[in-house]
């Protein structure tokens with residue numbers, strides 16, 4: 001037998017909160033300091049070897065669709081490995097699916113964002129029903145009777161895996177079905193029909209090409225009613241206690257996010273209740289979209305943090321040519337660059353989450369303009385960052401026993417769903433034009449007194465005011481620069497000078513196409529040490 005030598009110990013147990021300096025600072029800065037104790041407990045739970053194993057198991061033993069029972073009766077059920085249910089239990093106990101709504105207070109969305117940022121690092125699939133349930137609440141509130149019935153169970157923290165009518169359950173989860181075969185971006189092409197049943201409810205007939213987490217207790221869906229495209233709540237069980245006519249046709253065989261069941265479904269006269277005004281389905285469900293887009297930015301920031309933490313941990317323990325990897329100058333450059341990307345993503349994400357806690361003009365601009373911008377750029381950087389971090393581990397990073405392949409496969413999805421990259425950038429253009437005070441609020445946010453940020457943001461402001469702002473072909477470039485300016489401003493205001501100096505030097509000329517290209521004269525050691533999981 002060969003000796004095992006020069007191999008790092010696993011990065012566990014560790015506390016995902018206590019060991020993440022940038023996260024702890026962001027939580028405090030964005031008014032969620034009161035949540036530190038709970039977040040530290042959650043960070044410790046998530047970093048236990050047994051929790052980490054749950055993440056592996058949930059992705060190895062993937063969900064199985066049971067369409068019919070052995071006699072041929074419809075079941076339309078998905079079976080999950082127990083690991084999935086345990087992870088869901090951890091997420092619900094921490095309130096990640098609804099705590100800001102159940103217990104509103106200053107910093108509530110930020111505290112929840114910090115919890116989901118950590119959850120994503122251990123297992124991403126469960127994040128999907130958690131995010132959709134969180135996002136569903138403002139939309140459900142547009143139907144007071146439905147809200148009265150459903151919100152108490154949505155606010156509950158006892159995960160109830162049973163497939164029974166929601167009214168008999170301790171808690172409930174809500175998914176979403178908008179995308180149809182012929183179009184996901186252009187929702188006006190939805191063909192699912194909603195016929196009035198004569199008693200104020202509707203019957204839905206049609207399909208959804210993607211409907212994730214189909215074991216949720218209900219779904220917000222779009223369908224064409226007599227007055228146009230409308231939003232409906234579609235429960236898995238009818239009020240009579242029958243299985244609703246929601247037929248799961250198949251589960252998608254996905255690149256990543258494999259623990260989560262994403263299904264194709266057909267509705268065969270399924271019971272549904274109208275949410276919001278009939279004919280105004282898109283504005284009704286878009287409320288939910290803002291929150292799930294925020295969650296894409298949080299999730300991708302979390303993926304980058306986990307990839308970085310693993311890379312830093314590995315390079316501290318692995319020796320190459322008589323030196324630890326972390327002490328090799330070129331590796332230090334790669335790690336520092338990854339750390340900058342991760343901290344910039346986290347800084348913007350948590351600032352954005354605070355905008356969901358507040359109601360002033362700046363928050364409104366942040367919610368409308370910066371949500372799609374952050375989703376675009378942070379999600380776009382994640383595949384590159386997870387890939388680079390994987391390479392830090394050498395061959396072992398490519399092997400399934402490490403978490404790196406899972407992070408890498410997960411990385412593209414946050415950019416695709418909830419509105420893909422181009423759609424986000426076009427949304428940024430529209431939001432800048434339509435949100436009162438947007439230009440002035442952004443100007444104030446970018447006003448740091450720092451010359452580098454000042455020069456960059458002045459050029460950006462000029463572009464925002466010029467007619468080229470509406471040039472769709474340039475929407476990605478404009479959105480990238482808006483995010484880079486905001487990230488630089490946040491780091492200049494709040495991060496140590498070593499971090500903000502390096503970010504300004506490396507990013508304000510346009511993001512580098514690869515990592516490890518930081519110029520000379522920066523304090524790379526300080527950046528790496530700050531990011532290291534203790």
Ligand SMILES: Cc1cc2nc3c(=O)[nH]c(=O)nc-3n(C[C@H](O)[C@H](O)[C@H](O)COP(=O)(O)OP(=O)(O)OC[C@H]3O[C@@H](n4cnc5c(N)ncnc54)[C@H](O)[C@@H]3O)c2cc1C
Pocket residue numbers: 175176177178179182183184185186210211212213254257262413416417418419420421422423426
């Ligand atoms: C794993 C997974 C789970 C999902 N779960 C759900 C779910 O639970 N519920 C749900 O409703 N949907 C779900 N989706 C669907 C997802 O939201 C859609 O795939 C997405 O919105 C894109 O829609 P589409 O696939 O129809 O692509 P299209 O709408 O055909 O878009 C294709 C491309 O064209 C680009 N594009 C669109 N319009 C323009 C334009 N004007 N200019 C330039 N480019 C443009 C888009 O950015 C995109 O890159 C899921 C998707 C995945 C991958």
